[in-house]
Amino acid sequence: MNIITVSRQFSSGGREIAKRLADALGYDYYDKEIISEIAKNKSLDEKYVENTLGIKAIPLHFARSFTFAYASTAKSELLVEEKRIIDEIASKGRNFIIVGRNADILLKDYKPLNIFVCADMESKIKRCLEKSTEDKKPSVKEIEKQINKIDKGRASTRSIISETKWGECTNYHMTINTTGWQIKELVPIVVKLSELYFGKEN
Amino acid sequence: MNIITVSRQFSSGGREIAKRLADALGYDYYDKEIISEIAKNKSLDEKYVENTLGIKAIPLHFARSFTFAYASTAKSELLVEEKRIIDEIASKGRNFIIVGRNADILLKDYKPLNIFVCADMESKIKRCLEKSTEDKKPSVKEIEKQINKIDKGRASTRSIISETKWGECTNYHMTINTTGWQIKELVPIVVKLSELYFGKEN
Incomplete structure (x- = not known):
């Protein structure tokens, strides 16, 4: 199974690259579907899920206050559900691209191509x-x-689950400036890279 | 005339990519030749030129002390000569890769490919x-x-001539993690990118 992950700065065109790549390679494509799935499973509004997962992580020293602690817990819970859904996608064994x-x-x-x-x-x-x-x-x-x-929210959410920095070039195989x-x-560049990457032993 | 510039973290294999790329594309290749040329023209030792261009820029508030000011001046002078030599290379009108x-x-x-x-x-x-x-x-x-x-020295030298940050992904067309x-x-990835880049109107 080949997996390509596409991380991106907001409004950089990353989603469009990912979609076109999925079409070019014939891979399954996952993007907002994951938010919808979390919302459905947790009986929540999609916008709420998106916003909660996007907001900045709560620094621990603030989390003592009830409001912050509540927001932080909600986010953790959604992250756990997100992970479960992504694992489920992977368990299908089909090639896919995820944004x-x-x-x-x-x-x-x-070992996805990142x-x-x-x-x-x-x-x-x-x-x-x-x-x-227009209006x-x-x-x-x-x-x-x-x-x-x-983008600060994205960097911050990453910091909850990883010590590696969002957007840091050494955390991805390739960084493309659109x-x-x-x-x-x-x-064609990413197609070529994926041919090389999945063609060799990893 | 097509120009490819290769910037790189120390010991990341950037020089090898650049050399192989020059061979694959049949482009001229410039690397240490520039240091040698500066050293020859200024009657200086190559190691001295390399080190002086590599050292950290001198913050202005330190530059008041004679020693630092001297080092800073030496560096500026070498940077001017470096620019002159690079302009001379470009004036030949031949495709080239520069590290x-x-x-x-x-x-x-x-408009080089960076x-x-x-x-x-x-x-x-x-x-x-x-x-x-071994010894x-x-x-x-x-x-x-x-x-x-x-790498800190490289970032610092760049900061003398540009406000853009060394290694920041938006300053290069592509960042490759080796x-x-x-x-x-x-x-083949960079060959493909250069075909696309020089094939389109810039």
Whole structure:
């Protein structure tokens, strides 16, 4: 079974690379499905699950206060369920690509190919603006703040389950910068890397 | 003219990737030649040039002391000569690959393809040990200290000529982690990326 994990800076185009890669390789693809599954199993709202898993980890010295401790517990519980669902996906034995969810850590024993996708701030803001609707265009400053906040949340969630740093190049096989590219142009690179990676003994 | 710059963590195998890539693509290759050229033109010892360019930049508040100011000036002078030599290489109009020397910054106007090469500490130590002679084997601790020192020097030298951070993924088109690979296995990836990069309009 071949597994590719795609971690990414917010709005860097990582999700699009992953989807196109899954199509090119004929692999199963997992992304928001995992959030939906957690929400269903825990009878929670999807948005709530997404936000709770995305928020910054609670530093232990704050966790003494009831509110923080509660938020922290909720997050841990969702992380446990997330792990269970990801293990279940892996147990199917089919090749798959998974976006985010610290899958590179959770699936470590399967020796996945781990990709990190980044882009410069200007491109990320541009991609955000293209996706927002005409009547709800946030300011560039608001978008930049949001991008930084989301990525800080991702780094922080990773720190709960791993000592390795989110986005640090030595934690991924390859880091791709999408700045200046159309996402589809980059797919052959990851296809090539996956051929080499799964073709050799790991 | 196609230019590929290869920046790298010390002992990550970046130089070997660059050399093999130059062979595969039939590009000219520049590495230590630049140090030799600076040394020749300035009538200095090569080791001195390499060390001076490698040492940490002198923070301005220290530069008041004569010794530090002297070292800092020497470094600036060598950096100017380095830039002149690199410009001269580019003026030949031939495709080339260049290792280190902050060439991604110095050659920015030529829109080079910029690669960063990294590896985990264990692999870098292993590569160092393999290269050291039997009678002069440093301890693992010494090697690790030396690797960190050299990379800090590189980051610091970059900070003199650019506000962008050494090793930060958004400053390179691709970052490759050589951990677990034989260097030659990774060459096709960079060949593929260079085909795509130089094949499109930049």
